[in-house]
Amino acid sequence: MDWNTILQLYAWVIAIYMIVVIFFYTIILFFSTLQIRKEYRLSKTEPFKDYMDENFTRPVSIIVPAYNEEMGVVQSVRSLLTINYPQFEIIVVNDGSKDRTLEIMLEKYDMVRVNKVVRKQLETEETKGIYQSRVLPNLYLIDKNNGGKADALNAGLNFAHYPYFCSLDGDSILERDAFLKVMKPIIDSDEEVIASGGSVRIANGCDIQNGNLINIGLSKSPIVVMQVIEYLRAFLMGRIGLSRHNLLLIVSGAFGVFSKHWVIEAGGYKRNTVGEDMELVVRLHRITKEKKLKKKIIYVPDPVCWTEVPESLGVLRTQRRRWHKGLFESLWAHRKLLLNPKYGTIGFVSIPYFWIIEFLGPVIELSGYIFIIFSLFSGGIYIEFAILLFLLSTLYGSIFSMTSVLLEEWSLRKYPKVTDILKLFLYAATETLWYRPLTVLWRCEGIIQIIRRDHSWGEMKRKGVSK
Amino acid sequence: MIITELSILYVLLLFIITFLSILLVYLLIRKARENSVRKRxxxxxxxxxxxxxxxxxxxxxxxxxxxxxxxxxxxxxxLLKEYVSVLDSLETRLNLSRYAETHLMDLYLNNLKSIYWGKRMNTLFNIENFHMTSLEEEVIEHILNKQSAQKEEKIQGLCILAHFQSNSFESFLEQNYKDLSEFDLRNILRRLNDIQLEDLIVDFDNYEQHLQCAILDRISLLAQVEFVPFLESVFFNKEDEIRIRALKALSNIGHVQDIRQYFSLCQSTIWQERMLLAKLLKIIQDEQAIPCLKKLLHDQSWWVRSQAGQTIASYPSGNVILNDILIESNDNFAKDMARECLDKGVLI
Structure with a gap:
């Protein structure tokens, strides 16, 4: 074989890969559209009214892991206190902070030490003390030695009094009805649903005061706008389609409610992993399949949680590398599931999807970009292949993103201004030209770090979303 | 050869982009229009x-x-929706229903026949909110008697009949309840008053278990002493889940005819029964139950220990008993619980 044939073959492999992926996305898009459209024009509050009666709704424990969060922890808790839900408790877990997180909490919420019996069902670092607020009896604080986020969550789980829990990051703002929306499918299914995630949207650009979302807006920064589109696409298109067939592997890192019983049964959060949320979801799928139980993990399209995203390329780059490493760790830890008939559709559809499209996708896309650049220099027949690849990646990137923007406006309609939609649509059209190649590059860097066994996670700096 | 593929792709992309642009223009116009309608x-x-x-x-x-x-x-x-949640005098509510029936009737008749599921659902919610009883027949005709109606609509239809205290409620419930979950049924039944419940109790034995459970839960919430004889007959004659639910309702009402008949539950193999006994004993205090409660404080289930601890603490001699356990017992779990119950001082 001469070079010419090899290169042509190479281009064809990439092209066929892209066609398969486009086909897969189209199917998911189709299912998502059906699902979202069904609830068109349905009142946003009425269906949840009956769930406000505490005799019918299951109470929820909200666990807030805090490590050096003296700046934001009081705000986060305050925003949680205004939640519209009949019965809940807030458990702040101080994971051995080195700053004044503990002191500030004790002082602001008038917290006192209490003697509480804790059922230690998960192993964690030693607990130093448990505090309860004198003004808000449903607010607790667990003070423990440092052990990382997963360990803090496990300590919170040991202490939690209620059958369902949710973990929340300090940089997220919940909508007031978030829990009603996310708990509804759990209650409706008579608890066949064991985990339920809500849609996450981007808070940058929105008007947030005192931990409450006042107005939805769109940021001026192009990077943020692109991330808005990316989130729309991931949530509206991807997750709804996967959720419909119980194939969902991610209950979003930012917002999800889990059944405490099943999480403890599965062994709690795993320590020392980047993507502890995804890992947990895979494990839940795994044990329910192993025990042959009919349990489901689902996703609610309604946006319920607003989170802060990076505004600079540097931070975004670190975040994407970290995510990609997290994805790999979860997939690798559960590699046994891949194409294993015991795990049904999870083993044959979800896991391969995440391996091939989510994990390896960037490598193939990157080689496509390299081919395109190469062809610019060599010319001839390669130019045609380059055009082919470019057109396919436009379909793959821009077109699906543009469709997601329209899908949002067709159904959920969160952005109030006409110009917002136009802006989102036009930005989406440019995705293939700059944003997509950048993220692809960063994710490939993540893979390189995995190969080099570089375990630095990188830190995400927060500006704080709330005024 | 690749030229053909390329031209196909060009045409396809062109087609998709045109389609998306048309859709965009449509959506933008729609948004602009709806924004101005909203303003008006x-x-x-x-x-x-x-x-x-x-x-x-x-x-x-x-x-x-x-x-x-x-x-x-x-x-x-x-506006009516805003008011309906804040007004609670009977007269204003009647005025509101009358007003809604005069002015929104035509709109709602059309909405009930709408092809949009969301629109039909909203209308059903409002018919209940505004208590528009004159639409009862239409709800039956367009929703409950319709084969194509979806589950959520049927549930809401049943809620309306229950809320309106309609005579046809029971027959529609019997027609539909097998497809509904226990939660759905509990949600429907919570609209019933004691008289409607009495009617359901007559046929209690003919229903499937999930409806029976839902009925028992409704009784438990109503917490009326008149239901005690019925609950006791269920408790002493049925088994498993139904029996536990009846006991739960009794412990919620906090009244039984003879508490000593229940003492044997102290030895029950089902932890829920032991816990509910401890709960009953908190309301119906009986000194003779103290040995049993002490035993339950040493129970293997955390829930039973916790309830037994709270119950003991509520007895006049409670603190003494708990202190004794703290000193004498060898069981660390029981001691922990006793300590927590003694420590309740400032907080709830």
Whole structure:
């Protein structure tokens, strides 16, 4: 074989890969559209009214892991206190902070030490003390030695009094009805649903005061706008389609409610992993399949949680590398599931999807970009292949993103201004030209770090979303 | 050869982009229009807010609040929804229903036949909210008797009949309940009053277990002493889940005919029964139960220990008993619980 044939073959492999992926996305898009459209024009509050009666709704424990969060922890808790839900408790877990997180909490919420019996069902670092607020009896604080986020969550789980829990990051703002929306499918299914995630949207650009979302807006920064589109696409298109067939592997890192019983049964959060949320979801799928139980993990399209995203390329780059490493760790830890008939559709559809499209996708896309650049220099027949690849990646990137923007406006309609939609649509059209190649590059860097066994996670700096 | 593939792709992309652009233009126009409609509706709402409130409190109509056209009707509908959650005198509620029936009837008749599921659902919610009893027949005809109606609509239809205390409720419930979950049933039944419940109790034995459970839960919430004989007959004659639910209802009502008949539950193999016994003993205090409660404080289930601890703490001699356990017991779990119950001082 001469070079010419090899290169042509190479281009064809990439092209066929892209066609398969486009086909897969189209199917998911189709299912998502059906699902979202069904609830068109349905009142946003009425269906949840009956769930406000505490005799019918299951109470929820909200666990807030805090490590050096003296700046934001009081705000986060305050925003949680205004939640519209009949019965809940807030458990702040101080994971051995080195700053004044503990002191500030004790002082602001008038917290006192209490003697509480804790059922230690998960192993964690030693607990130093448990505090309860004198003004808000449903607010607790667990003070423990440092052990990382997963360990803090496990300590919170040991202490939690209620059958369902949710973990929340300090940089997220919940909508007031978030829990009603996310708990509804759990209650409706008579608890066949064991985990339920809500849609996450981007808070940058929105008007947030005192931990409450006042107005939805769109940021001026192009990077943020692109991330808005990316989130729309991931949530509206991807997750709804996967959720419909119980194939969902991610209950979003930012917002999800889990059944405490099943999480403890599965062994709690795993320590020392980047993507502890995804890992947990895979494990839940795994044990329910192993025990042959009919349990489901689902996703609610309604946006319920607003989170802060990076505004600079540097931070975004670190975040994407970290995510990609997290994805790999979860997939690798559960590699046994891949194409294993015991795990049904999870083993044959979800896991391969995440391996091939989510994990390896960037490598193939990157080689496509390299081919395109190469062809610019060599010319001839390669130019045609380059055009082919470019057109396919436009379909793959821009077109699906543009469709997601329209899908949002067709159904959920969160952005109030006409110009917002136009802006989102036009930005989406440019995705293939700059944003997509950048993220692809960063994710490939993540893979390189995995190969080099570089375990630095990188830190995400927060500006704080709330005024 | 690749030229053909390329041209196909060009055409395809061109087609998709044209399609998306048309869709975009349509959506943008729609958004602009709806934004201005929303503005007008908000204006109407501001205009009607005070007159509607005056009407609701006095019952006197003025010409101002005769809504003509869809936008005004939507404005009125939204205002009524705001008021219905804050007004609770019977008279204003009657005024509100009367007003809704006069002005929103046509709109709702059309909505019930709408092809949009969301629209039908919203209408059903409002029929219940505004207590529009004259639409009962239409709800039956367009929703409950319709094969194509979806589960959520049927549930809401049943909720309406239950809320309106309709005579046809029981027969529609019997027709539909097998497809509904226990939660759905509990949600429907919570609208029933004691008289409607009595009717269901007559046929209790003929129902499937999930409806029986839902009925028992409704009784438990109503917490009326009149149901105690029924609950006790269920408790002593049935098994498993139904028996536990009946006991739960009894412990919620906090009354039984003879507490000593229940003492044997101290040895029950089902932890829920032991816990509920401890709960009953908190309300119906009986010194003779103390040995049993001490035993339950050493139970293997955390829930039983916790309830037993709370119960003991509520007895006059409670603190003494708990202190004794703290000193004498060898069981660390029991001691932990005793300590927690003694420590309750400041906090709830």
């Amino acid at each position: 509706i908000n204006m109407h709402k501001d205009k009607y807010r005070v007159p509607i409130f005056e009407y609701l409190s006095s019952g006197e109509t003025t010409r101002l609040i005769q809504p003509i056209g869809k936008e005004r009707k939507v404005a009125i509908e939204e």
